[in-house]
Amino acid sequence: MDLKRTIFATMFSCLSLFVSGQQITATLPESKHDLVVIAHRGSHLVKPENTIAAIEEAIQLGADYVEIDLRTTRDGYLVLSHNESVDQQTNGKGKVRDLKLEEIQKLTVNSKDGMIYRVPVFSEVLKTCKNKINIYLDFKDADVEQAYREIKAAGMEKQILVYLNKAGQGEDWKRIAPKIPLMAGIPVNIRTKEDLKVFLQKTNIQASDRLADPMLMPALKENGISVFLDVQNGIEDPARWDAALNKGVQGLQTDHPAALIQYLKDHKLRHEVIVTPAKQ
Template identity: 30%
Template sequence: MRIKIIGILTLLASQFCYAQQISNEIETISKLLFEPKSKEVLVIVHRGDWRNAPENSIRAIENTIKMGADMVEIDIQKTKDGQLVLMHDKTLNRTTNGKGNVSDFTLEEIKKLYLKSGIGIETHHRIPTLEEAMLVAKGRIFVNIDKGYNHFDEVYKILERTGTLKQTVVKSGGDYEKVTSEKGKAFFNQVVFMPVVNLDKPDAATIISDYTAKMKPVAFELVFNSDTSKIINQFSQIKNTGSRVWVNTLWPSLNASHHDDLAVEEGNLKDSWDWIIAKGVNMIQTDRPQELLQYLRKNKLHR
């Protein structure tokens, strides 16, 4: 009996330690996110670890957490019966063994399908709901819900129900006036909000200064096809106003060709991640998370 009690106590202690570890990790990420001048570069993994698991799958999220990344980006679509599931495309064709629009299938029908790997091979993984994904991420990693703005009322209910509001980022490409007219000013206090600004557009500086003056976002996601914008050399000024600088290194058109594959496939760090870091970027969304984390840790830019 004594041995049995000791075993139970040991199990409870280990569960407590694990829960404490999870809590500490999300608190660490949250603290860093709201420290724009921190040297730590936060890593966001695009669609989860899709090179080693189907994109937008539970396994892809779990892999991202195990890597020690700070945030996972996921995509959502709505089913015929109004349920939110993880899926980038409007159709099932590319990433599952089904065909047709997600919106033409009920959740029950969607759950019978299987996800495909990055090279198009059918796997045993199923399509998760947003709620299932958020429960996996809860207390472990921040989540950026792409298209979360478009379905915000439904998203908000799920985040509230799962207790994940404070670890979720929702973004919009609209300016401050557009977002407030669509969602109201209270929206900015409901989740972590981040504007997306295209630096190639002439009104980019105005959009950034307007947001900074009126609600001071936690970060700006900045995209640029060319590197001619003056703002690219003013990232430090953005951080000084209280916002982090997020850049996507996924493919050339988002970062003036200073992208992941240039670093990994060609070994050209000088014109890829070195260039990005030198500009003062401190949030990077990547398709090469393992390699990027290794690079940042080597340079003492990630814990």
């Protein structure tokens, strides 16, 4: 998530989409809990990041979302990789976009347990997550139309939240898949309710990972914007979780999903959402 702190001011210019005079509104995926826990790159301190095993671990722990990073191979396949190259994650060398899928699938992902892990393709990830966990899709370097085609083929349209990384991605998603919810950081210069109003008139996001001023939280809630703060770093601990929770956020992205979930349970903050069946 390193590049997420870069502000792409131009990405927010034209994200609102109108069709036949009516605005299409995207909504966040349904979650089982009112306070969302997002497993950063899967449960990657237990299993290697961005692997099926790390995702399955996050599912078993009861996380609400798994955050994954999407990139495109030289021959046009979508695979998971946080970094631009495979050098750090695997026993191979080279940038993902310069390698063919066949080459990437021959690589083994670095691990501490001696087990063999592979770089998964997006379709495999979608199948693993379906009806089990929502996906926080960090859209690193991929084609929107292709990604949505695979999402739709898997029947996962209602379990995806897309994080925007580059200028133009928002416009592409709203044009191709207007019902898919989008997420981006609220620019640091947005500090008043009036600033936020102007900003949201030009954008169409449903969530943010950044909040320059906690005083904006009521205004964000009024506008239906959820805040999922990043708490993962080398000093992630209960004090850091409390600092984020005290801002009134709706979710946390963590490197320690098991510990955070247990902490929330112990402090009676892990509430299940009660869904009332619709009357027939």
